[in-house]
Amino acid sequence: MKRHLISAADLTRDDAVLILDTAEEMARVADRPIKKLPTLRGRTVVNLFFEDSTRTRISFEAAAKRLSADVINFSAKGSSVSKGESLKDTALTLEAMGADAVVIRHGASGAPYRLATSGWIDGAVVNAGDGTHEHPTQALLDAFTMRRRLVGADSGLGRDLEGRRITIVGDILHSRVARSNVHLLTTLGAHVTLVAPPTLVPVGVEKWPCNVSYSLDNVLAKSDAVMMLRVQRERMNAAYFPTEREYSRRYGLDGERMAKMPEHAIVMHPGPMVRGMEITAEVADSDRCTVVEQVANGVSIRMAVLYLLLGGSDTALSAAPARTEENK
Amino acid sequence: MDAQHDHTGNAARPVLEAPDIARVLTRIAHEIVERAKGADDVVLLGIPTRGVFLARRLAEKLQEITGRKTPVGSLDITMYRDDLRMRPARALARTDIPGEGIEGSLVVLVDDVLFSGRTIRAALDALGDIGRPRAVQLAVLVDRGHRELPIRADYVGKNLPTSLRETVKVQLAEEDGRDAVLLGVKQATPTDAR
Amino acid sequence: MSKILIRGARILGGEPRDVLIDGETVAEVGTGLDAAGATVIEAEGQILLPGLVDLHTHLREPGREDSETVLTGTRAAAVGGFTAVHAMANTFPVADTAGVVEQVWRLGKESGYCDVQPVGAVTVGLEGKQLAELGAMHDSAAGVKVFSDDGKCVDDAVIMRRALEYVKAFDGVVAQHAQEPRLTEGAQMNEGIVSAELGLGGWPAVAEESIIARDVLLAAHVDSRVHICHLSTAGSVEIVRWAKSKGWNVTAEVTPHHLLLTDELVRTYNPVYKVNPPLRTEADVLALREALADGTIDCVATDHAPHPHEDKDCEWAAAAMGMVGLETALSVVQQTMVDTGLIDWAGVADRMSFRPAAIGRLEGHGRPVSAGEPANLTLVDPAYRGAVDPAGFASRSRNTPYQGRELPGRVTHTFLRGRATVVDGKLA
Numbered sequence: 001m002k003r004h005l006i007s008a009a010d011l012t013r014d015d016a017v018l019i020l021d022t023a024e025e026m027a028r029v030a031d032r033p034i035k036k037l038p039t040l041r042g043r044t045v046v047n048l049f050f051e052d053s054t055r056t057r058i059s060f061e062a063a064a065k066r067l068s069a070d071v072i073n074f075s076a077k078g079s080s081v082s083k084g085e086s087l088k089d090t091a092l093t094l095e096a097m098g099a100d101a102v103v104i105r106h107g108a109s110g111a112p113y114r115l116a117t118s119g120w121i122d123g124a125v126v127n128a129g130d131g132t133h134e135h136p137t138q139a140l141l142d143a144f145t146m147r148r149r150l151v152g153a154d155s156g157l158g159r160d161l162e163g164r165r166i167t168i169v170g171d172i173l174h175s176r177v178a179r180s181n182v183h184l185l186t187t188l189g190a191h192v193t194l195v196a197p198p199t200l201v202p203v204g205v206e207k208w209p210c211n212v213s214y215s216l217d218n219v220l221a222k223s224d225a226v227m228m229l230r231v232q233r234e235r236m237n238a239a240y241f242p243t244e245r246e247y248s249r250r251y252g253l254d255g256e257r258m259a260k261m262p263e264h265a266i267v268m269h270p271g272p273m274v275r276g277m278e279i280t281a282e283v284a285d286s287d288r289c290t291v292v293e294q295v296a297n298g299v300s301i302r303m304a305v306l307y308l309l310l311g312g313s314d315t316a317l318s319a320a321p322a323r324t325e326e327n328k
Numbered sequence: 329m330d331a332q333h334d335h336t337g338n339a340a341r342p343v344l345e346a347p348d349i350a351r352v353l354t355r356i357a358h359e360i361v362e363r364a365k366g367a368d369d370v371v372l373l374g375i376p377t378r379g380v381f382l383a384r385r386l387a388e389k390l391q392e393i394t395g396r397k398t399p400v401g402s403l404d405i406t407m408y409r410d411d412l413r414m415r416p417a418r419a420l421a422r423t424d425i426p427g428e429g430i431e432g433s434l435v436v437l438v439d440d441v442l443f444s445g446r447t448i449r450a451a452l453d454a455l456g457d458i459g460r461p462r463a464v465q466l467a468v469l470v471d472r473g474h475r476e477l478p479i480r481a482d483y484v485g486k487n488l489p490t491s492l493r494e495t496v497k498v499q500l501a502e503e504d505g506r507d508a509v510l511l512g513v514k515q516a517t518p519t520d521a522r
Numbered sequence: 523m524s525k526i527l528i529r530g531a532r533i534l535g536g537e538p539r540d541v542l543i544d545g546e547t548v549a550e551v552g553t554g555l556d557a558a559g560a561t562v563i564e565a566e567g568q569i570l571l572p573g574l575v576d577l578h579t580h581l582r583e584p585g586r587e588d589s590e591t592v593l594t595g596t597r598a599a600a601v602g603g604f605t606a607v608h609a610m611a612n613t614f615p616v617a618d619t620a621g622v623v624e625q626v627w628r629l630g631k632e633s634g635y636c637d638v639q640p641v642g643a644v645t646v647g648l649e650g651k652q653l654a655e656l657g658a659m660h661d662s663a664a665g666v667k668v669f670s671d672d673g674k675c676v677d678d679a680v681i682m683r684r685a686l687e688y689v690k691a692f693d694g695v696v697a698q699h700a701q702e703p704r705l706t707e708g709a710q711m712n713e714g715i716v717s718a719e720l721g722l723g724g725w726p727a728v729a730e731e732s733i734i735a736r737d738v739l740l741a742a743h744v745d746s747r748v749h750i751c752h753l754s755t756a757g758s759v760e761i762v763r764w765a766k767s768k769g770w771n772v773t774a775e776v777t778p779h780h781l782l783l784t785d786e787l788v789r790t791y792n793p794v795y796k797v798n799p800p801l802r803t804e805a806d807v808l809a810l811r812e813a814l815a816d817g818t819i820d821c822v823a824t825d826h827a828p829h830p831h832e833d834k835d836c837e838w839a840a841a842a843m844g845m846v847g848l849e850t851a852l853s854v855v856q857q858t859m860v861d862t863g864l865i866d867w868a869g870v871a872d873r874m875s876f877r878p879a880a881i882g883r884l885e886g887h888g889r890p891v892s893a894g895e896p897a898n899l900t901l902v903d904p905a906y907r908g909a910v911d912p913a914g915f916a917s918r919s920r921n922t923p924y925q926g927r928e929l930p931g932r933v934t935h936t937f938l939r940g941r942a943t944v945v946d947g948k949l950a
Binding site for chain 1 (some may be wrong): 710713714715716717718719720721722723724726790791792832835836837838839840
């Protein structure tokens with residue numbers, strides 16, 4: 001079985017808990033004087049980024065380096081990719097360089113899946129965000145943050161998010177973070193509610209294992225965590241909503257709305273935040289907001305994923321029941 | 329992590345029973361106090377899984393002898409193993425260093441079985457990333473020989489000459505419901521890395 | 523030209539008959555015909571159909587000869603049992619002048635495998651702004667009667683109305699690629715449950731249906747003929763059914779792939795399943811089959827769209843849209859329509875030869891298999907079963923969605939005006 005992390009939907013409950021538990025141990029390494037582990041010495045991890053994303057790239061880079069892997073950063077900008085080289089040729093180049101894992105960020109949905117299933121490379125493929133499809137390590141770090149905050153770092157070990165109520169607010173239609181979180185949080189036993197104006201909810205959402213609400217105010221009191229998604233101002237021009245002002249009035253999180261949340265409930269954001277749009281500065285800077293924690297947790301989660309994929313002869317995850325093509 | 333599983337239906341023979349284990353632990357505790365001249369800077373670090381339980385038992389014995397609490401913790405060596413690529417990636421166990429730290433102290437590593445010595449080599453590496461103890465010593469319940477590295481134990485519960493065809497299985501009440509050391513005969517393909 | 527005797531073939535699936543071809547025409551149909559001086563083809567158990575006619579083929583020449591040429595495309599057509607194909611206008615340069623359509627027409631004549639009837643563009647450069655010289659293309663040697671901006675929709679209602687009116691002067695027909703452009707910006711696949719999960723831009727059914735609704739109303743208003751290309755949704759079927767019930771001059775085609783494949787296949791992100799209009803849902807597939815059976819949809823057209831390997835060997839978003847289809851069309855129709863009992867072989871002859879020829883006003887094709895008619899014939903072995911192997915394609919391109927899939931039926935012989943273009947499943 002190939003060892004990849006393409007979609008949060010490919011993770012079983014036990015896989016997901018194993019990743020969270022492993023990340024918990026990785027997080028403890030960050031508190032040591034020497035933050036490095038020799039585990040992936042001699043392994044090469046390539047960060048293949050076709051889209052700009054400094055935050056995600058340095059998170060993966062820090063994770064790989066803490067595990068002593070060699071890291072090669074391959075950014076599409078200024079490379080042969082911008083001169084028309086195809087994903088395939090880039091992949092073949094990486095293969096020739098002996099990449100044990102390729103962490104790929106791509107603007108096209110499905111590009112990591114193609115990379116993993118087309119036979120272009122042998123290494124593990126980790127999806128670091130593909131188009132409007134998925135961003136599984138973001139969902140994992142979100143779940144990790146929730147488990148730490150809502151269950152507890154040590155008391156959470158071995159446990160999932162059974163019965164927790166998670167609300168995800170914003171541009172669901174274009175959000176890979178939302179898709180991965182719906183899959184993962186549901187797998188972990190949480191109840192997910194998506195909140196957005198109807199224009200920003202995909203047609204077909206009725207088959208997702210979650211609820212959809214058009215009103216933020218109706219769900220706040222019943223949320224253990226509220227995850228705000230970035231809303232790009234450009235969406236306004238495509239008539240997804242009339243004005244910024246109207247959007248933040250109806251779907252933005254301000255202090256008044258935060259006060260309606262249960263006392264233990266947290267506010268999350270995958271970043272980068274658009275302050276004044278989906279979140280006010282008051283909320284973003286409050287101690288209920290986990291944005292900074294999420295960044296730190298991202299490194300631990302990515303260490304866990306890289307370790308579980310590369311730290312042995314085979315992955316520790318039951319992983320990738322790579323969808324098979326019909327009649328092939 | 330104990331790599332040995334006894335697959336035989338009948339062959340496993342107890343070489344140490346619960347009272348024997350209690351007795352050797354008491355002896356080791358006394359030896360530690362003697363060799364460490366009172367053991368006031370001793371930190372016990374057990375190697376998961378069973379080494380951790382043995383370390384806790386030793387800490388209790390030390391307290392009975394010295395009247396003081398001895399810091400006890402755990403040291404997971406998984407990510408320092410030299411055979412990672414020979415088996416699927418393993419789940420990690422907890423590394424728990426007592427609050428006082430290990431800087432300048434006498435760390436006594438505790439494990440159930442000493443075999444190839446590779447686990448202890450990994451433990452020494454792991455320890456080096458955490459701090460710089462004054463000295464490191466090793467206590468094991470059973471030394472079954474067949475060392476592959478220049479490593480020896482400072483405190484041995486029982487020296488048990490074995491052949492490579494044999495398996496040594498330590499059972500502890502905390503994990504297995506009873507205390508025993510079982511000697512068996514290996515039937516399956518060799519997987520033992522210790 | 524010598525004589526050929528096809529012995530014991532079931533014409534349109536009927537009782538076994540002998541068919542004697544003399545020169546370019548069918549000389550005699552009967553039983554126990556005299557084989558003297560004729561090459562005999564034993565056709566026991568095989569179905570004899572009129573040569574198939576495709577209303578919708580992309581031959582790519584001029585301009586994209588790396589994916590197909592008139593020669594390779596017509597060879598593929600012959601292998602698939604076709605004796606005439608309509609070559610779509612979206613070439614480089616666009617077939618929007620008499621010069622380009624005559625060039626394609628001439629290349630077809632030279633190929634000798636299949637008649638090539640060029641389709642003329644509706645608007646200059648397929649831009650949807652200014653009518654192309656429809657009359658000049660009609661009057662040219664190519665004698666264009668079908669006009670289409672296929673690949674693009676004639677979305678401007680006024681341009682569409684004028685085109686429909688203008689072609690009445692020479693009994694032309696406008697074949698519409700129904701795709702509302704604003705509703706399909708960034709569209710990558712059918713909008714629905716699968717697109718929501720995969721995060722691929724949705725191509726909603728309503729983008730097709732709204733254009734069809736508009737165009738049948740326009741055609742009725744100006745009393746002209748409109749033909750709907752590659753109809754793909756259950757809703758489109760309802761609109762066409764309604765338009766026909768009004769007695770309006772509306773015809774429609776469906777592709778083989780829309781009769782068989784669904785958007786579930788896109789879960790593989792394999793661009794071989796990327797096509798425009800996109801693969802739809804199971805419910806759409808069933809509605810299309812039913813509509814083809816009851817005559818709401820008039821005919822099957824392949825939308826054969828060859829692409830070079832590199833345009834499909836990439837990520838989904840970067841891949842070209844389209845599938846080759848000439849060489850597998852009849853097999854897919856057999857599987858989805860005949861083997862399911864929805865139509866018989868006479869129905870196949872109707873949907874793949876008589877009706878498309880009639881819609882295109884194509885002479886010499888889509889004729890009954892009887893004495894005195896042109897010997898454009900296709901002989902099919904319906905009992906054959908085999909996996910599709912693109913390596914054996916006559917087409918220059920290999921972008922088939924059926925690789926490795928077992929399909930029924932095989933064209934054993936194709937005759938173009940009495941001359942065998944395919945013998946025993948191989949190009950003659």
